Amino acid sequence: MWNVFFSLLPSLLLVLVTVLRRWNWICHLADSTVQQLGHCIWIIVCRLLKLPCFTVSGSTEECQAEVRLICKPTALASHLKKHCYTLAQPPLARWPQADPHFQIITNLMWPTKEGAELQGGVHFTRDNLLLKDGGIVALDWAVSLMDQQAQGKRDHHPGGRFLAHHSSNPAIVVIIIPNALGRVTPHLLMLCHKALQQGFYPVVFHRRGHGGCPLTTPHYQEFGNTSDLAQAVAYLRSHHPSSTLLAVSESSGSGLLLSYLGECGSSSYLTAAACISPVFHGQLWFEYELPWLYQWIALIYRKFQINRYATALSSVMDVAKILHCNSLRDMEELMFCAPKQSEQKISDSVDNVGKENSRLSVKLDWPSYWERNEPLRDADEVAVPVLCLCSQDDPLLPPLSTVPEGLFHNSPYFLLAVTQQGGHCSFMHEDGHGGTTSWSHSVVLEYFRVVSDFFKVEEKKGFKDVFAQRGSQSLRHSTSAVLSRRRATLLRKERPIRRRQISTPSDKFTFEEEQEDFTWNRSYTR
Known part of the structure; x- marks a missing residue:
């Protein structure tokens, strides 16, 4: 009797699961249970790896996110x-x-x-x-x-x-x-x-x-x-x-x-x-303590890069010391602020003039490095x-x-x-x-x-203004200037009062912006 029951048990379980799956609430409950179980396991793993844990909603409806x-x-x-x-x-x-x-x-x-x-x-x-x-x-x-x-x-x-x-x-x-x-x-x-x-x-x-x-x-x-x-x-x-x-x-x-x-x-x-x-x-990011797992992975990747060119870089860097660093901050400092780097910069500055020369002649320590970077x-x-x-x-x-x-x-x-x-x-x-x-x-x-x-809209407006004020000859000259592929500089006519900042949730995408006078023109400061 029991032998027959145990032999049929797998088939009975399969039939039971098939019947239960026809009920949507059963499927939803099972999916929710599996998801919650996986979420708990994931949190435990993150805590064991000493990674910061974040609260994540189980569904998009529960999340009241906004930009x-x-x-x-x-x-x-x-x-x-x-x-x-x-x-x-x-x-x-x-x-x-x-x-x-x-x-x-x-x-x-x-x-x-x-x-x-x-x-x-x-x-x-x-x-x-x-x-x-x-x-x-x-x-x-x-x-x-x-x-x-x-x-x-x-x-x-x-x-x-x-x-x-x-x-x-x-x-x-x-x-x-x-x-x-x-x-x-x-x-x-x-x-x-x-x-x-x-x-x-x-x-x-x-x-x-x-x-x-x-x-x-x-x-x-x-x-x-x-x-x-x-x-x-x-x-x-x-x-x-x-x-x-x-x-x-x-x-x-x-x-x-x-x-x-x-x-x-x-x-x-x-x-x-x-x-x-x-x-x-940049300096704050290098000195900021990243989770150890990401810090370790980034270090390994960076060390593989340095080791690939170890022979060539040994003339300007202490490669052996760099490969024994325990943080990205130490690696960055040894690569660009070490004594060998100072000697190399001084020799290079002989062959450089102008802006590049002024960049190479600066003091090579950690604070000075970030002053220029x-x-x-x-x-x-x-x-x-x-x-x-x-x-x-x-x-x-x-x-x-x-x-x-x-x-x-x-x-x-x-x-x-x-x-x-x-x-x-x-x-x-x-x-x-x-x-x-x-x-x-x-x-x-x-x-x-x-x-x-x-x-494009602002350029068309500029064309109409130029045509109305200067005629077709000036238009041809101004068109070539406006279509220059450099940058567009915003020249704002400042108002003494009624300035507004967009920083609170009520200011996001739901209100009509106060109209102010702006003109977008092509101009060059250098």
Whole structure:
């Protein structure tokens, strides 16, 4: 009797499970139980690994997330709030996609190939650029989509509104700057994929020694040294004179982009820029105590880079000591502030003049290093709109209280969007079809489109004013000046009273902005 019962028990259990699955509430209860159990296990693992834990809602309905936009009230800011619809829709995702550590693992740490390979469904082709000092940087062009379905979406984009079309001289070039480690992350590859789908032409900038780029000179670039990026942008400008140049940076790569925008000012050749989870204070970020697991992984990756060129770098660095460092801060100091570096800088300064010479002759200690490498050292010279995306649950950046909100309140060029969840760079968002996508990618690309549309409208207004005031001959001369691909400088006619700041939740996307007088003209300060 019992033998027959036990032999039929597996079949009976299978029939019982089949019957129970027909009831939706049973399925929902089982899914919820499994999710809660997995969430508890994940929290235990994070505590064992000494990683910060964050509260993540079980469903998107429970999460009352919102985007807090911090900026100076300008015509461009008002235009963005009215037309950049994705910026008004915060990233919402359920666990585990919404967990910051899960996002970091899948979007930043997941293994990918480096160099001009077939990655993430995108085909890359590489240009190696020889610099003035003999160094080499690489430009990886995302030239085509390998996924035929994605290519079809590109050819038939909804609404027919994209900014660029396939040609030898692309209309919109997006310069993508990876993080300071130079790693091509899955997050960056997804950005290239989505940019191609929407008609942009992305190109990834690799610093010397990064991304498989050969190191032909025995030194790396400092954290905020913009000389290589400036030459790369000038190269793109000269070879694509009719193209609009945009730039977006990832994580610590924003230190280089912000430094470039500040140093070059109105000569940056860029129309707009964006920073995803940016590092605003370089020294603070290096001295900030990261979770040990991420610190250890970054150290190992950085040491592999240094060890690859150990023989060449030994003439200017104490490679053996660098490879025994226990923090990124110690590595950075030994690489750029050590006695050997001082001797090398002095010898190099003999062959350099002007700005570069003044840069090399400065004192090489830790505080002086950051005086010339802080991302926002020349923030008041920035002359193009810059959108920065930050998240409150970012475990790889200092607390949100360290963000220089005063800069965004006072400068007409800086805009800051703060979300409640998003982790570091990822900002995963449920797409409504059972999958997830990156909210930051959608925001950045739509921001570029809206800014481009805004400048086109302002240029048309400028044409009409010139025609009415000066006639057709002056119009021809002014048109060539207005269409110059440098930057657009905002000249605001200040009002003595009724100034307003956009920093409280009530100011986000729900009110009509007080109309003020602004004019966008092309002007040059350098």
